[in-house]
């Protein structure tokens with residue numbers, strides 16, 4: 001079952017072509033993560049999917065519905081947790097939740113508030129003004145507001161930005177529970193570890209297009225093979241010079257990352273210069289290397 005279908009969507013702001021033919025499909029009940037550099041167009045796409053903005057061309061379906069024609073029906077079934085927390089500091093947690101519950105037309109408001117407050121561990125704080133909440137508590141309240149009214153798709157735009165590691169782990173747990181509960185979660189994040197841990201599928205957006213798509217495992221397999229070289233500290237400066245002279249590219253400062261195709265040449269060159277190699281191992285593949293590969297290739 002498909003929750004979100006996007007086909008060839010374009011969006012420009014004046015001369016700026018932000019989305020240049022984006023296509024993607026998100027299945028029901030999955031956590032889907034959109035990754036991309038700052039300004040890549042993630043929020044622009046979320047705004048289109050959540051009926052806040054319209055594409056210039058292309059086709060969008062949310063739960064089979066066209067946002068341009070069935071905006072109200074879609075808004076009843078989705079929620080958006082935008083980058084800035086939308087909670088009102090002068091209200092108590094309970095009042096914030098009640099406001100959203102009323103706006104969403106929830107029938108049994110207090111039962112619904114109890115349900116989401118329990119889910120997000122907020123029950124003890126509901127009577128306090130939000131002004132007195134810590135940042136992490138505000139974020140949890142903000143997430144609780146997204147769960148009111150039992151939406152089928154939850155859009156989370158960088159939900160853990162500015163959240164400390166302990167609360168981040170708690171939010172990750174909540175996102176996993178949302179998925180286990182059958183919800184579809186559309187996530188954007190700058191944190192590659194977050195994408196890796198939570199997602200069923202990941203898409204990279206670059207230059208207005210989806211340039212990679214797959215499971216976290218598949219994405220990591222796409223990373224280029226690299227080798228990590230370490231030499232004695234006193235030979236490090238000389239090693240770098242020797243590699244530069246041999247026109248072998250590397251990254252890193254103490255441990256040097258080398259492209260797979262240069263591996264043999266590195267060992268030959270270093271042995272000619274009697275440089276002692278301490279380690280020369282295959283680098284661990286992670287999402288960061290895919291991200292850097294993608295952006296570097298596009299820049300080239």
Ligand SMILES: Nc1ncnc2c1ncn2[C@@H]1O[C@H](COP(=O)(O)OP(=O)(O)OP(=O)(O)O)[C@@H](O)[C@H]1O
Pocket residue numbers: 013016018036037038039040041042043044045
């Ligand atoms: N309403 C607008 N008018 C003009 N330009 C806009 C508008 N909204 C977004 N942009 C531009 O479109 C580009 C994409 O912005 P968007 O907010 O979608 O990026 P993003 O991937 O969400 O970035 P970030 O990771 O920094 O949140 C940026 O260059 C931004 O300045």
